[in-house]
Amino acid sequence: MVTEKYLFKTREITLNVQDTAVVSVRRQKLSQTGLRVYANGRIGVAGALGVCDEGELAARARENLSLNILYPCEPSTGFMELDSRRGEMIPEEDFLAEVEEFLSELRRAQPDFSFSHQIKEEWSERRLVNDKGLDLKAQDEYISFTLLFREKGSLNIYDGVVGYAGKRYDRAEVLKLVNRVCTAYKNPVELKKAGTRPVVFLERNPTLGKLAKELNGQSFGTGSSLLTKKRGKKVFSSRFSLFQSLHPEDTYGPFFDAEGVVNDGFRYPLIKDGVVLCPYTDKTTAAKYNLPLTGSAVGSYDEVPKLGCRRLKIASSGRTVKELLGGEEGILIVMAEGGDFTPAGDYATPVQLAFAFDGEEFLGRLPQLKISGNLFTMFGKGFRGLSTDKPTPLGGDHFLVLDLKVEKL
Numbered sequence: 001m002v003t004e005k006y007l008f009k010t011r012e013i014t015l016n017v018q019d020t021a022v023v024s025v026r027r028q029k030l031s032q033t034g035l036r037v038y039a040n041g042r043i044g045v046a047g048a049l050g051v052c053d054e055g056e057l058a059a060r061a062r063e064n065l066s067l068n069i070l071y072p073c074e075p076s077t078g079f080m081e082l083d084s085r086r087g088e089m090i091p092e093e094d095f096l097a098e099v100e101e102f103l104s105e106l107r108r109a110q111p112d113f114s115f116s117h118q119i120k121e122e123w124s125e126r127r128l129v130n131d132k133g134l135d136l137k138a139q140d141e142y143i144s145f146t147l148l149f150r151e152k153g154s155l156n157i158y159d160g161v162v163g164y165a166g167k168r169y170d171r172a173e174v175l176k177l178v179n180r181v182c183t184a185y186k187n188p189v190e191l192k193k194a195g196t197r198p199v200v201f202l203e204r205n206p207t208l209g210k211l212a213k214e215l216n217g218q219s220f221g222t223g224s225s226l227l228t229k230k231r232g233k234k235v236f237s238s239r240f241s242l243f244q245s246l247h248p249e250d251t252y253g254p255f256f257d258a259e260g261v262v263n264d265g266f267r268y269p270l271i272k273d274g275v276v277l278c279p280y281t282d283k284t285t286a287a288k289y290n291l292p293l294t295g296s297a298v299g300s301y302d303e304v305p306k307l308g309c310r311r312l313k314i315a316s317s318g319r320t321v322k323e324l325l326g327g328e329e330g331i332l333i334v335m336a337e338g339g340d341f342t343p344a345g346d347y348a349t350p351v352q353l354a355f356a357f358d359g360e361e362f363l364g365r366l367p368q369l370k371i372s373g374n375l376f377t378m379f380g381k382g383f384r385g386l387s388t389d390k391p392t393p394l395g396g397d398h399f400l401v402l403d404l405k406v407e408k409l
Contacts, residue, residue, distance in 0.1 A: 002075050004130035006034035006301045012122040015099050020107050020115045034301030035061040043071035047302025073283035076260030077133040084140040084248035088168040102171050110182045115147045126254045138254035143169050160353045166395035177392045180362050184355045189364030197406040200330040203397035210341040210375050212309045220279035221289030227276050236274040237383040241315035243267040244280045244294050251311040258305040261295030268294040282307040317385025321399040322359025324384045332357035345375035373404040
């Protein structure tokens with residue numbers, strides 16, 4: 001019998017914003033403890049919030065073995081500790097005052113707009129340890145600005161969104177980003193031409209959702225994925241490589257998955273130079289379908305680990321977004337809601353807000369658009385690449401440039 005303990009601690013402060021002012025403050029401290037017991041191909045799990053009696057928790061986990069939840073996998077081993085905190089956050093005791101000053105400057109800079117929603121800072125620590133030698137510990141923190149903006153006099157609930165999430169903070173840089181977006185919004189421009197155009201997304205966007213679905217190990221293993229029969233084949237651009245990543249530079253959270261799997265370099269290649277290598281898997285899925293184990297288990301402190309999609313990261317092109325545009329004017333997607341992929345991989349979505357973009361400046365607000373394409377072309381001949389630069393030097397997402405069909409609504 002093997003006993004494994006999962007510990008999670010977090011401190012979070014969330015400021016709710018309305019009319020460009022803080023209207024409420026929520027502070028939260030959370031501590032969770034989970035106990036897993038492995039025996040004879042089964043798993044028993046029990047969890048508790050706050051201070052708890054770990055002996056009683058372990059007893060409940062052993063009792064839960066009687067539920068006969070199958071888990072025919074070996075627990076992980078190994079030791080690693082990683083502190084990903086950057087030391088550039090706002091001290092908790094200064095957070096409210098700093099955000100109020102930020103909003104005060106924003107009101108002066110953008111008097112024609114009203115901003116609402118949330119600004120949040122979070123610190124977390126996770127540890128996974130068992131009596132087979134596993135001891136993994138990760139600390140991290142991040143700050144996020146998610147601001148819905150509405151031009152005063154507009155009949156819309158909101159006209160657009162601007163945000164930043166990362167591990168660094170600088171008031172001037174965040175203000176610069178918001179001001180760039182608002183200035184472009186106030187400058188309506190026409191779509192110069194319809195047809196196939198370079199479309200610029202932020203790195204995390206709906207186009208990756210279809211890849212996440214088709215690279216799911218369960219779908220891949222049962223043959224229901226579009227990519228099942230394409231394993232080992234080149235089906236995308238030779239410039240396109242995709243990783244599952246828990247690297248601290250790519251995402252917020254621990255460097256290990258819910259089963260304690262740690263990948264070399266914290267990344268696992270799924271697509272390399274356009275060739276489909278494998279789907280993402282947890283231990284059960286990898287064993288069931290004879291697939292590589294990629295360390296993609298998810299699960300709360302009181303849950304049995306299961307397959308889930310971790311961060312998917314596109315390999316960098318080594319070029320800036322301006323270089324990827326190659327002198328063409330791009331269409332930067334700010335807000336595109338209501339679109340989807342068909343089972344065959346065709347994609348279409350209305351675009352509520354987009355800017356004309358030359359790779360350096362947001363040139364102006366375009367009319368509402370429709371964009372469309374296909375999974376195999378957008379990451380095939382239509383794939384230009386992931387940029388080296390970002391909307392702000394603070395960090396966050398890179399720019400992703402794809403050739404898609406563009407037309408006015």
